[in-house]
Amino acid sequence: MSRAETPRRGSRTSRAGIRDVAAAAGVSITTVSDALNGKGRLPDATRRHVREVADRLGYRPSAAARTLRTGKSGLIGLTVTTYGDEPFTFTEFAYFAEMARAATSAALARGYALVILPATSRHDVWSNVALDGTVVIDPSDHDPVVSELVRQGLPVVSDGRPAGSLPVTAWVDNDHEAAVLGILDHLAAAGARRIGLLTGTSTDTYTNLSTTAYLNWCERVGQDPVYEAYPAHDPCAGAVAADRLLARPDRPDAVYGLFDPNGTDLLAAARRYGLRVPDDLLLVCCSESSVYANTEPPITTLSLKPRRIGTAVVQLLIDAIEGVESDQPVEQVIPTELIVRTSSQRRQARPIVSPPRSPGQG
């Protein structure tokens, strides 16, 4: 009672605090807090009254104070690994954008928001934001950021299975081997005799697994591997690599490109060499872009289902944040989808119903 009644320093400046609401409603701070958060056992009348006063004053609780007190910020980090000099690609490929969007929606639906953070960054940025957990896209081997986060006891869920022995809480990924094998079989079934691969020089798991799957398949069916690798983060290098691939003496009659822009790259290269698609060259690439539905010809694409992945990743993370700490990593595999278009089908397949030569079955 001593000086509690005086309206504090600047008083009439800035936004209303919980104190002001309490005073205006004639109740205690605790009651306001309880009323607004649906806690405690207050009669509905009180609750309503407080709520009413609160939004008459335009009261908004201070997120900082709440976070400090409760230890939960409702913030989830979204991290993309750096490519080359650019802070992160994020958009070079529609995949990231789609994934991020789905993740954002999923987080929002559960009351969380996403904070975009670069994987390689000085500590100060990371420690300037109170995170409840982090989503890491495509973590690199022994990622220092991930280790640090885990050390701090924050749950980390990765999109893409972690390389090495990264101690992530959970991960979500596609079955890249199965996807590649499926495509190769698809191409072979369409009549391909020598299937080439356009791949990357980086060492992330996606590239690794896909390339390995290709090599294994080649060995199994007895085909010599025909592939070109290029730094995937360089948009120009793709066109060059596509050109190289089709310029080879052992030119493939079908190509699978691992990266989003490869479709147009390969199409352009094919034109340069006078190759008709799909007649002389079958084409498939991994992409989320809808432009391939309208290219000439439309190109068969493999979708990694970024939306499902983004959603799954966030669900797992929030489960880990809120729920019981499951002791072993949770792993989730999302199926891919092959969207078959003209580029991977021999014209109508009328004349010859069965593929010309099916290389080694099983």
Add this chain to the structure above:
Amino acid sequence: MSRAETPRRGSRTSRAGIRDVAAAAGVSITTVSDALNGKGRLPDATRRHVREVADRLGYRPSAAARTLRTGKSGLIGLTVTTYGDEPFTFTEFAYFAEMARAATSAALARGYALVILPATSRHDVWSNVALDGTVVIDPSDHDPVVSELVRQGLPVVSDGRPAGSLPVTAWVDNDHEAAVLGILDHLAAAGARRIGLLTGTSTDTYTNLSTTAYLNWCERVGQDPVYEAYPAHDPCAGAVAADRLLARPDRPDAVYGLFDPNGTDLLAAARRYGLRVPDDLLLVCCSESSVYANTEPPITTLSLKPRRIGTAVVQLLIDAIEGVESDQPVEQVIPTELIVRTSSQRRQARPIVSPPRSPGQG
């Protein structure tokens, strides 16, 4: 001295606090704070010592506490308006992704991070995160979120000039009228006699300004407007609208498409009608996508320079957060760039050097 020496409750659990560092370094909490933040006047020896102890203990300052105390969170909201049912497009068009990426980098460089937030959202999500300011992409007329933020005294900078009388702190935009006029002139110079427009049904300023500019231009040069509008958020509607446009009895011999996918849409439609590009139909669309460099033929695009916009928006916002509150809105216009490719040039323009008929010069 009563119980200050006891190491607090759980003590050995959780992360080290500033208290632990102080104790371990044999200095006061204040000294630790000052040493770590480069404030106060401490000898370098002390500063080094404290820093060393701090990271021996793996100390990370609590962002929540700092935010609560200082009132600055280092967090900037990034908001996209909702289209249709989808939370927000964000990625439908490469523009948003590019812009968001540039904004992220710019923010990071100044020690801020971006929080992705939907424009239409219940208060609870917004008030759950302590924002220092907000970037709003394409704010709609009388956007309630913007008003609310401004009412709270937060600076708001918009990408796209605010419709109505939205009280934003600053905005960045392209000169859409000039851009459209430039394209129309470009097409006319390439020999177009009847230029069509593929536009949107929504009422955002981009669509509005662009369409109006088109109509004005038509009136000025005495051409009957030929356009089709469709809901831009629907990816399928674009192809249909493109088709409609080319099916018209007064079929245009050149088309400008306002939205990213329009290039492929129009190209596909042209093929359906047996129109050769650019011989029978000149094509330009507004897009940030690089696929148009490799289509058949490559398509001329207008770039809105999302990177520059994203950067500018963030700079203005952070200036507003940190610097002097400038009393009137700051406005910044970013020039567009027309990337001329085959689709908007008559074949080599050799036979006829000057355009067949230049409609009304100035």
Add this chain to the structure above:
DNA sequence: CGCTGTGTTGCGAGCGCTCCCGTCCCTCTC
């Protein structure tokens, strides 16, 4: 009339920092 039960409400102690000051002590000056 005291005692327990039930239903409401408030006290007060922090969450982990930052920052305004005050204190202490050492050095310099006249």
Add this chain to the structure above:
DNA sequence: GAGAGGGACGGGAGCGCTCGCAACACAGCG
């Protein structure tokens, strides 16, 4: 040798909220 000056550090009050627990009112019961 005393006072002034200034460099080095620490005390302590919060920032605005949440939450365990205590307090209080009022009923019924023995």
